[in-house]
Amino acid sequence: MNSLLDKIKEYINDVAYNVKNAFSLKNSLDKIIESEYKKAFESLHKYVIIEYIESNYKINYIKPKLEILEDEPSINGAYLQFVNEIIISKKSIERKIDSQFLNMSYNSIFLYPLYINERNIRKAITESFIRSVMFHEIWHSIDFSILHKLVKDSTIKDIDYFTISKNLELRASAFQVVIYYLVNGLHKDEKGYIASYANIPTCRNYIEEINELQNDEDKNKYVPYDLGFCYGNIIVAKYGPSLKENIYKIIDDIIHLDKERAIDVIKYYGDNPDKLLHD
Numbered sequence: 217m218n219s220l221l222d223k224i225k226e227y228i229n230d231v232a233y234n235v236k237n238a239f240s241l242k243n244s245l246d247k248i249i250e251s252e253y254k255k256a257f258e259s260l261h262k263y264v265i266i267e268y269i270e271s272n273y274k275i276n277y278i279k280p281k282l283e284i285l286e287d288e289p290s291i292n293g294a295y296l297q298f299v300n301e302i303i304i305s306k307k308s309i310e311r312k313i314d315s316q317f318l319n320m321s322y323n324s325i326f327l328y329p330l331y332i333n334e335r336n337i338r339k340a341i342t343e344s345f346i347r348s349v350m351f352h353e354i355w356h357s358i359d360f361s362i363l364h365k366l367v368k369d370s371t372i373k374d375i376d377y378f379t380i381s382k383n384l385e386l387r388a389s390a391f392q393v394v395i396y397y398l399v400n401g402l403h404k405d406e407k408g409y410i411a412s413y414a415n416i417p418t419c420r421n422y423i424e425e426i427n428e429l430q431n432d433e434d435k436n437k438y439v440p441y442d443l444g445f446c447y448g449n450i451i452v453a454k455y456g457p458s459l460k461e462n463i464y465k466i467i468d469d470i471i472h473l474d475k476e477r478a479i480d481v482i483k484y485y486g487d488n489p490d491k492l493l494h495d
C-alpha cells in the first residue's frame with residue numbers, strides 16, 4: 217500500500233518544487249547580472265563618460281571583469297582592486313528582492329524611482345537594483361584608476377590621493393544615484409525625478425543625525441554610503457532634465473568630492489530647496 221501513496225507524494229513534492237523553482241529568481245539571476253554588467257558599460261560608453269575621464273584626467277582605465285558569487289550573503293557587490301574584478305552576490309540580491317522593502321540606504325529611508333513597463337515586476341525590480349549596484353562598483357574601479365595615476369603624479373587637477381582614498385564609498389554612492397537616473401532616463405520628466413525632491417527632507421534630517429551616527433560604531437560604517445546617496449540626490453534634483461547636458465561638469469564634481477563638501481551642500485539645499493532651481 218505504501219508504494220502508490222508514496223509515489224504520489226513524491227510526485228506532488230517534485231511538482232511543487234519545480235513550480236517554486238520556476239518562479240524563483242535563481243535561474244534567471246546569472247543572466248540578469250551578466251546583462252546588467254554589459255549594459256552598464258554600454259551606457260557609460262554611450263554618454264562617453266569613461267572616455268571623458270580617461271582623457272581629462274590622463275588615466276588608463278582597464279575594464280574590470282565580472283564574477284558572480286553564489287553564496288556570499290553579506291554583500292551585494294564589491295570591487296576587488298588587486299584583481300580588477302567586480303563581484304556580485306546572488307544570495308544577497310535574492311534576499312533583498314524577497315524582502316518587503318527594497319532599500320539601498322542604511323541609516324535612512326531613501327526613495328529610488330523605477331519605470332516598470334514590463335509585466336514581470338519582480339524582474340524589473342531585480343534589474344534596476346543590480347544596475348544600481350553595478351554603477352557603484354564601476355565607480356570604485358574608476359577611482360582606483362585615478363589612484364594609480366596619483367601614485368606617479370601626486371596631484372591631478374587639485375585632487376590628491378588622500379582625499380580620494382578617504383571618501384571611496386561616498387563618491388561611488390553619489391555616482392551610483394546620478395548615473396542611475398541618467399541611464400534610466402528618469403531625469404527627463406518630473407514623474408521620474410520627483411523622488412529626488414521627496415528625498416531632500418530625509419537627507420537634511422540625516423545630516424542632523426550624522427554626528428551621532430558617527431559615534432555609533434555599528435552605524436558609522438554605513439555613513440558614507442547614505443551621504444553619497446543624498447549628495448547624488450541633490451545633483452539630480454538640481455539638474456533635473458538638464459542632467460545629461462551637465463554630466464561632465466557633474467563627473468568633475470564627483471571626482472573632487474569629499475565628505476565636508478557633501479555635508480555642506482546637502483545642508484545648504486536642504487535649508488534652501490528653492491535655490492536648487494536657481495543656482
Ligand SMILES: [Zn+2]
Nearest residue numbers: 352356385388
Ligand atoms: Zn562601495
